[in-house]
Amino acid sequence: MVEQRGNSIHLKMLVMAAALIIGAATTPAWASLGGDTASVQADQIHLQGRRTMTAAESYTVHEIQGTSGTVVREYVSSDGKVFGIAWQGPWVPDMRQLLGSYFDQYARANQAKTGARIRRGPVLINEPGLVVQIGGHPRAFAGRAYVPGMLPSGVRAESIQ
Amino acid sequence: MRTFRAVCTAVIGLAGAFSIGCGGGSSSSTKTNLIATTGQNVAPIVVNSGPANNYANGAFTSVTVCIPGTSTCQTVDGMLVDTGSSGLRIVSSVLTIALPQQKAQSGNPVAECLQFLGSYTWGPVQTADVQIGGEKAASTLIQVLSDTEFSAPAACSNGFPSANTVANLGANGILGVGPAAQDCGTYCEQVQTANFNPYYECSSSTSCQPVAETLAQQVINPVALFPADNNGVVIELPAVSGSAATLTGSLVFGIGTQSNNALGSATIFGIDPSSLSFTTSYQGTPYHGSFIDSGSNGYFILDSGIVPSLPDCPNTPTDSVAAGFYCPTSTQTFSAINQGTNGASGTVNFGIANAETLFTSTTDTVFSELGGPSILGSGSNTVLPYFDWGLPFFYGRNVYTAIENVSTPGGNGPYWAY
Structure with a gap:
């Protein structure tokens, strides 16, 4: 027990150290889509990944190389908001972590019954405040999510990939 | 093992008319696939x-x-x-x-x-x-x-x-x-x-x-x-013109292990062993995460942004009977090229009809022209974009799926052949 507690403290210190290195003031427990740059860092910690940044004209792409082939790309506007997320990997990543406060809307949309016949194809959620697309098959999935109203002007949804 | 021509062909040949299982359309199909119906390595499909x-x-x-x-x-x-x-x-x-x-x-x-x-x-x-x-x-x-x-x-x-x-x-x-x-x-x-x-x-x-x-x-x-016939399967379903009430065919075990599962003239398409995909090219654009999947129930390809003549079906509280499928005003025809990782390539021609119209039938369950949108992507994403060749692709083709790391007369799996 004592040893476990020790590991836990050690882990917390590591997390704090990582936060300092990246220069973020706080580590939010949750959220990403719609969150700020610090929430990208929370995802990075969750995914135990390496992060690289690429600047585009009106946004920055934070690419998190997770373990076992999972890659997450987060699109952050110049005012520091995550307006889109794209990912790929053998399986669907933790959507609650990546969608944050949008997760419940996403889950509700998934449960909505449409049509009398079963459809076996991509997940295509297209609501006024949230777009989520998931495709692929077992052992190779990919998807994207974005908030249409948060796209920086001139940025097309297809850029999130 | 003896093999027999597709039930459809036999019916056309003998009676000069279509059975229900052959759809109600014209007999424009130029090739008919042979469907194995007997053998201990054969299971019926409906x-x-x-x-x-x-x-x-x-x-x-x-x-x-x-x-x-x-x-x-x-x-x-x-x-x-x-x-x-x-x-x-x-x-x-x-x-x-x-x-x-x-x-x-x-x-x-x-x-x-x-x-x-x-x-x-x-x-x-x-x-x-x-x-x-x-x-x-x-x-x-x-x-x-x-x-x-x-x-x-x-x-x-x-x-x-x-x-x-x-x-x-x-x-x-x-x-x-x-x-x-x-x-x-x-x-x-x-x-x-x-x-x-x-x-x-x-x-x-x-x-x-x-x-x-x-x-x-x-x-x-x-x-x-399986002790034998264990390197893959062949799914054999007859061609369908338009829609049909039901369709029967065979699931044949093994590839090149019996006289009823030889590769014959089928083209072998190597697939990426990690993503289990190959490349489909449409109008010169590669869709590198593409796959053949009998468990997808339509052609899930492209989107209405690329093909304006393929609008999504309505998805409203009062009208969602075909949500997630395509609803073109008239049947659209397409041509795409599948390319294996082994360099093999072949053209596929197919059509997509209005799913809401198709679904008005209370008896049809077989839809050779059912399709819906896929998801776009770019070269940095290795899963997207893709063509998902669902069950309609299997109608009129014997499709071989070879299991990873096993040998077949056509080389080691994984691959698809048809």
């Missing part, structure tokens, strides 16, 4: 609305499961034939025999959460002797879909609805006969702390923790365990 009466383009067969080493067996029909996944999964509510439970090293029972597109399956991993057609796979690890023994961990659903019931799944189970041998592979050989983890061990009915499973401990494509 395309119909399935056990929940809610399927379109679903291919079903029967599977017999037995308590290992005994003659206590049960035959389950309405099993979805799926080349897009690997492993046998049966909904617990249709199972009447009690199968032995897989145990982790700790002694705790093992359960699995498997992600599918838009749904998940959850339940204990158990062992069965599996018989399909005349083939037997002894002591096969399968998934029983059930929330009764163990409740699914929150991480399992991931926002998706469950496919654990016959109504939600649209089938009594899934017979996954894809190019992968195991359902997960090396990914599951260690516990994934940062990513989705499919296998769990359950210390109580409400407490399951992620567990690692070696390849030999994972749910497996039962074909790989």
